[in-house]
Amino acid sequence: MAAWARAVRGLLLDVSGVLYDSGGDGGVPIAGSVEAVRRIKASGLKLRFCTNETQATREKFVKKLQGMGFDISVAEVTAPAPAACRVLKERSLRPHLLVHNDLVPEFAGIDKANPNCVVIGDAAENFTYANLNEAFRVLIGMEKPVLISLGRGRYYKETDGLKLDVGAYMKALEYACDVQAEVVGKPAKAFFESALAEMGVPPQEAIMIGDDIVNDVGGAQGCGMRALQVRTGKYRPCDENHPHVKPDAYVNNLAEAVDILLQQL
Amino acid sequence: MAAWARAVRGLLLDVSGVLYDSGGDGGVPIAGSVEAVRRIKASGLKLRFCTNETQATREKFVKKLQGMGFDISVAEVTAPAPAACRVLKERSLRPHLLVHNDLVPEFAGIDKANPNCVVIGDAAENFTYANLNEAFRVLIGMEKPVLISLGRGRYYKETDGLKLDVGAYMKALEYACDVQAEVVGKPAKAFFESALAEMGVPPQEAIMIGDDIVNDVGGAQGCGMRALQVRTGKYRPCDENHPHVKPDAYVNNLAEAVDILLQQL
Secondary structure (H helix, E strand, O other): OOHHHOOOOEEEEOOEOOOEEEOOOOOEEOOOHHHHHHHHHHHOOEEEEEOOOOOOOHHHHHHHHHHOOOOOOHHHEEOHHHHHHHHHHHOOOOEEEEOOHHHHHHHOOOOOOOOOEEEEOOOHHHOOHHHHHHHHHHHHOOOOOOEEEOOOOOEEEEOOEEEEOHHHHHHHHHHHHOOOOEEOOOOOHHHHHHHHHHHOOOHHHEEEEEOOHHHHHHHHHOOOOEEEEEOOOOOOHHHHHOOOOOOOEEEOOHHHHHHHHHHHO | OOHHHOOOOEEEEOOEOOOEEEOOOOOEEOOOHHHHHHHHHHHOOEEEEEOOOOOOOHHHHHHHHHHOOOOOOHHHEEOHHHHHHHHHHHOOOOEEEEOOHHHHHHHOOOOOOOOOEEEEOOOHHHOOHHHHHHHHHHHHOOOOOOEEEOOOOOEEEEOOEEEEOHHHHHHHHHHHHOOOOEEOOOOOHHHHHHHHHHHOOOHHHEEEEEOOHHHHHHHHHHOOOEEEEEOOOOOOHHHHHOOOOOOOEEEOOHHHHHHHHHHOO
């Protein structure tokens, strides 16, 4: 019997590296994950997809996953861009966007004239020398620079290799402008709490499954949830010696986690 | 009488922002600086140009300054690339270079096959998304990543605006790979010490003049030298409230510093 699997009512699943490996042409499902999502839904467990994906609107992202065979809808996804929009509206902030072209529609309802903050996401090919300098100049020109980051990931894995994630570029701007970014995606506490609220499950009865030891596992545990690390995606063996974060358990992949969880129901 | 100007035998001059403002087409001398260098040389004071410039070989850099009218030769310049080459040779390191195209010839005598470290300089247009990912992959693939940085500047000023400097990109790689870069340019102590040794002047009798509060002023003071900040180049009024570094004096520009210094001789 796996102690970590007891009394679970809700599941939060990271997407990239847990459901699929992303790549230039869209990505490839991780073996067993399509079926695992189907089995979770059939079991009656509450489910929420909790992603730091900021290379596409939720609509486009969900369509890609449906194309791979996943049973997923936009309403089931918690993502950083809508969280950022809430913050921008609450504080009357007008962003200069350094994000992926495909994410821009998420900010359609936001005033961007005469910017008084910078929002940075995983801009990928938009992380050009010119664009980074431009975002830097907007920030350094403010009396009190405000930098909002849609995550703090170090890197992720695509089919053609590891890529620097938004966190690395966030650090570059933080250092250049001597500011601290406000992170609205994982591992921010508010982000996990909104996912839990959307499921209607308290943290003690929820479990996060992710491939990122800090952003998924550390972040979820910081909210009082249990968290598993899968040995897929960006997982590396040295993660198991992480100085600060220890998952409640390791599993080889999502399918194995679901096997164990469903045996406990 | 200016106390900071007494008993000086040697001068270290930062170049960009003190002698000239750099720009796409080469740059423009700062008013009075050409004449100021000439007067220092005529006075018998020892002189060393101490730059973190890594966008060109020393030969090309010196030719540009001569073209603006400065009396300067390659033998008078202390720069990060030769310092890095000494470190690479001493420790049998084979670099993957993320530097400006025009700096590559400085590494001509260095074995670069099968790299076991990354050297990062102010690569400017070479700071592309693809090149940063490549440098990152080389580093993260090492058992113990070694990152050597030719400076830690935050930003600098060109005629068309502020630009992110090597330090920002260094921070991005440090964060992504969880390593600490070894800095070989200013403000590294070894760098100032080699400039002093080349002049044959002890730190108590030398003075550094620069526009960078941390890398020029803080670095030189950390070696026991006096240091002035000029109000040209990247200087900003808020530098005068820096929490850690306080120059021995401010001067409006190099010409003013030289006026005061020569009155004391």
